[in-house]
Amino acid sequence: MQLKEMSKEELEAFLSENKAKLENFKEKNLSLNMARGKPSTQQLDLAVKMLASVNSFDADYSASDGTDCRNYGGLEGICDAKELFAPMLGVSTDEIIIGGNSSLNLMYDTIAKGIIFGVNGVDKPWKDYEKIKWICLVPGYDRHFAICESFGIEMINVPLGKDGPDMDMIESLVANDDTIKGIWCVPMYSNPTGITYSDEVVRRFANLKPKANDFRIFWDNAYCIHHLTDTPDKLLNILDECKKAGTEDMVYIFASTSKISFAGGGIAVLGASKKNVDYLLSLMTIQTIGFDKINQLRHVKFFGSYEGLKEHMKKHAEIIKPKFDVCLEALDKEIAPLGIGEWHKPHGGYFISFNSMDNCAKKIVSLCKEAGVVLTSAGATFPYGKDPNDSNIRIAPTFPTVDELRQAIEIFCIAVKIASAEKLLSEK
Amino acid sequence: MQLKEMSKEELEAFLSENKAKLENFKEKNLSLNMARGKPSTQQLDLAVKMLASVNSFDADYSASDGTDCRNYGGLEGICDAKELFAPMLGVSTDEIIIGGNSSLNLMYDTIAKGIIFGVNGVDKPWKDYEKIKWICLVPGYDRHFAICESFGIEMINVPLGKDGPDMDMIESLVANDDTIKGIWCVPMYSNPTGITYSDEVVRRFANLKPKANDFRIFWDNAYCIHHLTDTPDKLLNILDECKKAGTEDMVYIFASTSKISFAGGGIAVLGASKKNVDYLLSLMTIQTIGFDKINQLRHVKFFGSYEGLKEHMKKHAEIIKPKFDVCLEALDKEIAPLGIGEWHKPHGGYFISFNSMDNCAKKIVSLCKEAGVVLTSAGATFPYGKDPNDSNIRIAPTFPTVDELRQAIEIFCIAVKIASAEKLLSEK
Numbered sequence: 042m043q044l045k046e047m048s049k050e051e052l053e054a055f056l057s058e059n060k061a062k063l064e065n066f067k068e069k070n071l072s073l074n075m076a077r078g079k080p081s082t083q084q085l086d087l088a089v090k091m092l093a094s095v096n097s098f099d100a101d102y103s104a105s106d107g108t109d110c111r112n113y114g115g116l117e118g119i120c121d122a123k124e125l126f127a128p129m130l131g132v133s134t135d136e137i138i139i140g141g142n143s144s145l146n147l148m149y150d151t152i153a154k155g156i157i158f159g160v161n162g163v164d165k166p167w168k169d170y171e172k173i174k175w176i177c178l179v180p181g182y183d184r185h186f187a188i189c190e191s192f193g194i195e196m197i198n199v200p201l202g203k204d205g206p207d208m209d210m211i212e213s214l215v216a217n218d219d220t221i222k223g224i225w226c227v228p229m230y231s232n233p234t235g236i237t238y239s240d241e242v243v244r245r246f247a248n249l250k251p252k253a254n255d256f257r258i259f260w261d262n263a264y265c266i267h268h269l270t271d272t273p274d275k276l277l278n279i280l281d282e283c284k285k286a287g288t289e290d291m292v293y294i295f296a297s298t299s300k301i302s303f304a305g306g307g308i309a310v311l312g313a314s315k316k317n318v319d320y321l322l323s324l325m326t327i328q329t330i331g332f333d334k335i336n337q338l339r340h341v342k343f344f345g346s347y348e349g350l351k352e353h354m355k356k357h358a359e360i361i362k363p364k365f366d367v368c369l370e371a372l373d374k375e376i377a378p379l380g381i382g383e384w385h386k387p388h389g390g391y392f393i394s395f396n397s398m399d400n401c402a403k404k405i406v407s408l409c410k411e412a413g414v415v416l417t418s419a420g421a422t423f424p425y426g427k428d429p430n431d432s433n434i435r436i437a438p439t440f441p442t443v444d445e446l447r448q449a450i451e452i453f454c455i456a457v458k459i460a461s462a463e464k465l466l467s468e469k
Numbered sequence: 470m471q472l473k474e475m476s477k478e479e480l481e482a483f484l485s486e487n488k489a490k491l492e493n494f495k496e497k498n499l500s501l502n503m504a505r506g507k508p509s510t511q512q513l514d515l516a517v518k519m520l521a522s523v524n525s526f527d528a529d530y531s532a533s534d535g536t537d538c539r540n541y542g543g544l545e546g547i548c549d550a551k552e553l554f555a556p557m558l559g560v561s562t563d564e565i566i567i568g569g570n571s572s573l574n575l576m577y578d579t580i581a582k583g584i585i586f587g588v589n590g591v592d593k594p595w596k597d598y599e600k601i602k603w604i605c606l607v608p609g610y611d612r613h614f615a616i617c618e619s620f621g622i623e624m625i626n627v628p629l630g631k632d633g634p635d636m637d638m639i640e641s642l643v644a645n646d647d648t649i650k651g652i653w654c655v656p657m658y659s660n661p662t663g664i665t666y667s668d669e670v671v672r673r674f675a676n677l678k679p680k681a682n683d684f685r686i687f688w689d690n691a692y693c694i695h696h697l698t699d700t701p702d703k704l705l706n707i708l709d710e711c712k713k714a715g716t717e718d719m720v721y722i723f724a725s726t727s728k729i730s731f732a733g734g735g736i737a738v739l740g741a742s743k744k745n746v747d748y749l750l751s752l753m754t755i756q757t758i759g760f761d762k763i764n765q766l767r768h769v770k771f772f773g774s775y776e777g778l779k780e781h782m783k784k785h786a787e788i789i790k791p792k793f794d795v796c797l798e799a800l801d802k803e804i805a806p807l808g809i810g811e812w813h814k815p816h817g818g819y820f821i822s823f824n825s826m827d828n829c830a831k832k833i834v835s836l837c838k839e840a841g842v843v844l845t846s847a848g849a850t851f852p853y854g855k856d857p858n859d860s861n862i863r864i865a866p867t868f869p870t871v872d873e874l875r876q877a878i879e880i881f882c883i884a885v886k887i888a889s890a891e892k893l894l895s896e897k
Binding site: 077079080082085089090091092093095096097100102109110111112113114115141142143145146149150153156157158168184187188191192299303304305306324327328329330331332333334335336 | 505507508510513517518519520521523524525528530537538539540541542543569570571573574577578581584585586596612615616619620727731732733734752755756757758759760761762763764
């Protein structure tokens, strides 16, 4: 029976039953966390042999072109790392920069350079505008939005659907407003909704005709090889499509091994047209003496090839797929029949995006917290932390153990039921 | 006999003799490099055991507070790294940020933040000025100057003497011009002159009364423990002196292990008042998910303590002291009696700064190049690459072997003699 079809009395009984269940959990003093997309200890253990791949017994610290990875130089990354990661981004080895340990840092710095210097070939830096704007797909990644907010960039929400964002809206926005300088995209296994952009959406991105010649697509392909199933989603190569459309300078592609090797101890990469790469390197050579080449060599020696990277990701999937299943099964069993929430079953990535009935998300997060389950703050998936419907909640199932998760998602379902019943009762 | 005392005939004979010597070297097709301050392979070998200090056999990836260094978090650095490096900077553990692999990157980003956001407690960011200025001590570090040039910051030269810069000039400049926002200092074993600031100079820095309340001292203490002798220079603690003067928010201190562990694979650190540290972290938390904590743990396990760091530096000194000696002995023997150059004998650091007769530096560098010896470009030690006297040349003796260096410095001395003789002849 759908919850909204219940009588007042039925709802009250339902509410009090679930409140009692929540009270039971409260007494257990649990401390469970489904808030951040962190790999679990078991996942981190998968790559520990990498830490021995460049060591004192090895006595070979050279890239295959002879570069001593322990010394200065090699701003753009060692040749072997470029070869390893170029196919992951779908670019050639002269269209890639191997960065430090954080792709977020590469994105932030790329915007900072736009602000201070402007983008390649455009003389006017963004600091010389009264205000610039950014398109933010919602729900989306809180740290993307935080960067815009920090820089004082005005964010424009565009809804994300099942096969990508509302392209009509994006085409119209960028065609008419030359103060719109960028857009955040997580095109594959989107954070948090888990959807992947359709071929048509990617082609429409490549064929955008922005009024601003310094408009840039920030293509954060964070989950490009982070599949959960044997039938993964497929994403069209944006740089290839841009080349066909003659817009290859319009896109920057980002990824990292933070959720492949080590979170914070991995390698971040940036893919772009040769022109953009050369321009960014011309600025980066002033900013740093180069990134950590020893860590690049470690990754190269451990993974060997792009095939090796993909094989490694199967081990991650083995660990985290059951966690997604625990959550999705609970939602299917507990929430679906009641008609009080919606979600997508992702084929990869790190999140399940749950949409409650309107005006329930904050309440659900707060109820969970009372029972010892920490969730990402309601609203966090929207710019300025403001979810206009107060309905989206990002569930991050990777870090807890399966047993912890089983409890956490049970509590979550109870919280959804309580918040939904209270809402329906208040409307009776 | 001093060269300037020679007759025309004597000079001509001297010149032709040295030209013949240079020709002999040219025939050898040498390829020697005294250009960049790079550690030698032998130095890099000193720390290779660090690469095994955190490995797959170890199975302990935790900081002493339990942080798993393989996962996200810990923006300010792991507690153990803060304890290791705080005494090196002369700050407390809440006055330090453990960064990525490059102190230059920390400096660049700190200025970029000043430009975009302004400094702590000052609302007006530097981008909102028509022009801002920076004091550059000359001769100085080319990469410092390149940062200012890249950002369009106007550089003002102030001469560096035997015990530090001309403080009268600095005091007067900062007191009268509120568009002067910063100054570059390498206070110990200065790059390139090798001098260390006297106590009085440090105290005068701490007691500066800048007109701009967002003026900042960039104290790049790159060579803080890079001693060459058993009687090292001593540098007063700038943060302590600033605290006495109530100016502790005026200084940022930088250092790294690039020339302690690995160049590009080390750890950069920033020391500052608690207020400045908190402010910088509040901006950095948007910029990155944190730096590489596994590499921090590696450094902690390998060096153990500040004492361990200092002991390690003695091994570096053993390797590079003979290289400095080869150069200094050659200069003493070949150049000093002729009165055609000046230099300081440094007690630490990475460079020997040679001042030729005016208008000879470019010629010397060019002659060396013809004979297969690469030197830092003449002028590089001055803003915009312009040495007004064309006399300063930075010699970097660490990277070549002692044998290579012996040849390189011999060629250098010949080039100095040729350029000086030609100059004197042209004036006859």
